[in-house]
Amino acid sequence: MSEFKALLVSEEQGQFTRRVVLRRIDELPAGEVLIRVHWSSLNYKDALSASGNRGVTRHYPHTPGIDAAGVVEASAVPELVPGDEVIVTGYDLGMNTPGGFGQYIRVPAGWVLKRPAGLSLRESMVLGTAGLTAGLCIDKLQRAGLTAGAGPVLVTGATGGVGSIAVAMLAQQGHEVVAMTGKADQADFLRGLGASEVISREEMQSGTGKMLLAERWAAAVDTVGGDILFNVVKSLRYDASVACCGLTAGGQFQASVFPFILRSVNLLGVDSVEQPLVAKASMWDRLSLQWKTDLSRLEREITLDQLSDHIDTILAGSMTGRAVVNLG
Structure with missing residues (x-):
């Protein structure tokens, strides 16, 4: 598969528009790990990026999404191999690097954590950043x-x-x-x-x-x-x-x-974006085991096509809980 779906934010005549488009994997930036994204989640920072906030994202067109959970498809490092289930949160993902609102991301290996044993990929994105x-x-x-x-x-x-x-x-x-x-x-x-x-x-x-x-x-x-x-x-x-x-x-x-x-x-x-990967791993282990919490009351599942409407909702201050994005 060389093409994939992604939410693309573009600047047109001073206005920012959002639409789901087909992109090519070879358009992704260089990186050691190619990941097929199964789940993402919507955060306030994503909504800022999706509305043209230059303090979050400098250059457009761009695909936001500071959270991603999926499966490794290709890797240049031995500690991550195709088939590994992984999560990526923070660093530059979704800010100036194409993010989790696309079905594929390519990122440095130093951003990638293997999925904690106590969480499914979907559960990890209900939590997310x-x-x-x-x-x-x-x-x-x-x-x-x-x-x-x-x-x-x-x-x-x-x-x-x-x-x-x-x-x-x-x-x-x-x-x-x-x-x-x-x-x-x-x-x-x-x-x-x-x-x-x-x-x-x-x-x-x-x-x-x-x-x-x-x-x-x-x-x-x-x-x-x-x-x-x-x-x-x-x-x-x-x-x-x-x-x-x-x-x-x-x-x-x-x-x-x-x-x-x-x-x-x-x-x-408290900053969760630039935390060292080992510190993130420690907290994810805790979230998946002794701190695992039933979050079913606060989460809703949406599709990529529904994402733009939910971005407007969070920008309006009307969002409650968590929107987890199904990219399948």
Whole structure:
């Protein structure tokens, strides 16, 4: 097979268009491993790439998709052989390298992980970058001292990919989870994932001008950034931590040193894109075994032809949970 289907984003007269096209394998960039993609997933970064955001993707036409799971078809390295089931997340996949919204990718061997034994290819893409990020956030919080029973753990942006998986994963591990969302109609969805309480975005935006707020959270996973993040920092309990991994509410916030020097709180940055492959492998093993979580409540399966509509949905802020893309 020399041709394959892919979502192609093109710039035409200053406007960005998306359509499913046929591409040739020999059009893919050089790389040590050719992978037939069976599953991908839709992330906010994919939607930015698919709408012409130059901070994510510099050159068009382009195929987004920062996640891919499939089978090795050709390899130039001995540790990966045809038939191996593998996953690729992050690095430059889907940003400036053709990504998982195509039925084939060709990438460096240093980006490729063999599928963890406890997950199917499809399950790995229900998690995808969102699940990997949620896992890294929880791991960092636990390394900073979070234990089950310590008190309420806040998750902001809780209906999104990272947020919804974090809610489910934390609840499964015995934490009291408070979910923050701007979607009041999704409270039952979040409680179904394990949240004991659902609060509004407006509540977390209150008190922006104050240096400190009442101590409330034993820990937090923040997926939105902006002033909401600083309100989270200001309302952490003494010596507590927040893991920061997103910026949908903004890349900047008004800050003061008071929470840090008076309450000894910690702001922990989390990146899943450039994590060393060995660190990714360790987290994927954990996600597939002791941290394996039932995510059936938050996932939906879509096809390549349905992908463009779902990109519009996520850009509009109306997406909940995870969309897993069937490229079969």
